[in-house]
Amino acid sequence: MFKLIELENGLENVQGFYCGATNVGMRTNPANSGSSDVDGDVAFIRSEVPCDVSAVFTSNTFQAAPLKHYQKYPKGFQTDFVLINAKNANAMTGEKGIEDIDNIMSTLSSKIPVLNPVMASTGVIGYRLPIDKITSAFDTLDFSASHSHKAARAIMTTDSFKKELAYRIELDSGKHFNIAAICKGAGMINPAMATMLCFITTDAAVPKEEMDALLLESTESSFNRISVDGDTSTNDTVLLLSNKKSKVYDKAAFQAVLSKIMFELAMMILKDGEGANKVVAFEVKGAKTLEEAKKASMALSNSLLVKTALFGEDPNWGRIASTIGASGIACDDSTLTIHYDDLLIYSNEFRELDKIREDKAYKIMKQESFKVTCDIGLGSASYISYGCDLSYEYVKINAEYRT
Numbered sequence: 001m002f003k004l005i006e007l008e009n010g011l012e013n014v015q016g017f018y019c020g021a022t023n024v025g026m027r028t029n030p031a032n033s034g035s036s037d038v039d040g041d042v043a044f045i046r047s048e049v050p051c052d053v054s055a056v057f058t059s060n061t062f063q064a065a066p067l068k069h070y071q072k073y074p075k076g077f078q079t080d081f082v083l084i085n086a087k088n089a090n091a092m093t094g095e096k097g098i099e100d101i102d103n104i105m106s107t108l109s110s111k112i113p114v115l116n117p118v119m120a121s122t123g124v125i126g127y128r129l130p131i132d133k134i135t136s137a138f139d140t141l142d143f144s145a146s147h148s149h150k151a152a153r154a155i156m157t158t159d160s161f162k163k164e165l166a167y168r169i170e171l172d173s174g175k176h177f178n179i180a181a182i183c184k185g186a187g188m189i190n191p192a193m194a195t196m197l198c199f200i201t202t203d204a205a206v207p208k209e210e211m212d213a214l215l216l217e218s219t220e221s222s223f224n225r226i227s228v229d230g231d232t233s234t235n236d237t238v239l240l241l242s243n244k245k246s247k248v249y250d251k252a253a254f255q256a257v258l259s260k261i262m263f264e265l266a267m268m269i270l271k272d273g274e275g276a277n278k279v280v281a282f283e284v285k286g287a288k289t290l291e292e293a294k295k296a297s298m299a300l301s302n303s304l305l306v307k308t309a310l311f312g313e314d315p316n317w318g319r320i321a322s323t324i325g326a327s328g329i330a331c332d333d334s335t336l337t338i339h340y341d342d343l344l345i346y347s348n349e350f351r352e353l354d355k356i357r358e359d360k361a362y363k364i365m366k367q368e369s370f371k372v373t374c375d376i377g378l379g380s381a382s383y384i385s386y387g388c389d390l391s392y393e394y395v396k397i398n399a400e401y402r403t
Helices: 064-070 093-112 131-139 150-155 208-220 252-272 288-301 306-313 317-326 355-365 392-399
Strands: 002-006 017-021 042-057 078-085 118-120 165-173 178-186 197-202 237-242 277-288 336-338 345-347 370-373 381-388
Touching: 017 150, 017 392, 042 064, 042 150, 042 208, 064 093, 064 118, 078 093, 078 237, 093 118, 118 237, 118 345, 150 165, 150 178, 150 208, 150 345, 178 252, 197 252, 197 317, 208 237, 208 252, 208 306, 237 355, 252 277, 288 306, 288 317, 288 370, 288 381, 288 392, 306 317, 306 381, 317 345, 317 370, 336 355, 345 355
Parallel strands: 078 118, 197 237, 277 370
Antiparallel strands: 002 165, 017 042, 042 078, 042 237, 165 178, 178 197, 277 381, 336 345, 336 370
16 A cells, blocks of 8 residues: 655656756747747756656657667666757658657767667658757756756647646555656547657666566557547657665555546647647447457547537437447447437437437537446457547647748
């Protein structure tokens, strides 16, 4: 057993980590955060001792240069520095994009000693990094500072708020360790990882040989279950950094809190979905296999027609049923049932939505969050994914993305 304490702010709560951000002129307008101040566009995370590192990357075949640069390091390498930039994805830039990272890191190493520095980028695809601008950050950044909120804001693109969390885990023995994270993401989100960056730091003494499996498991139950628009980015990255400064570790506690912090961040991304107003859970149960349950659930969270019905608060169960039928899984309209929260919307007996149930459904759909449960009635497998509505604002944001 363990006690979980939520901490204010983010990364600075973890022993031995420093972070911050500065503006070098790539971002000239405030991030979409309600502030009139221009946020940073280059951020860093630094550990005072080498960290074990684990990563999960996008499934997009066209992986961006920062991901390829990371993968050039030998398996099991350690790092003590992560550099992050906004406004430029450094994607589809070929070998030159990787060389640009090497040049940036070479300049960094002339300023402070770094071990196998890692880079992450977010922004527009197809342009090389402005090396001179990014390296100018090294003259203004305080590498001994701890400003998680600045780093969290600097990595935002179309996000409307910063996303950061931190927890202290107190074990029954009286010992404790910390875990914290920042992330960005609001659009181009598909459950194959999202268009997102996530950086998790911990001082727990988690063994290196366990980190990959723990991170992958937590990713599958969080970022890989959300969809804003069904698109998958070239830059998606989740990094877990462990410097082991606390010398404390409990596998069950660590896994539980890692999963919790990543799931909560994933829900923040959905809530912040570009122009989104609702977060909806799509549970498919009674499927013949887990694979089929997952396939149908993710089809629902990705469906544009379902998303627009959510935005219009239209209890049109036909779009739900049609999406399940089109997903290719084994299903039968005589065994299918659909519920919005606890309200029965469709069954073999109640195929037409009467006025009483339709009025109740309207009230449910006006909520900021609710659950759609579809029981296939042919087996015992189940899966839950998460989606949001699709609004006029989404089209506006993405039509004007480069401007």
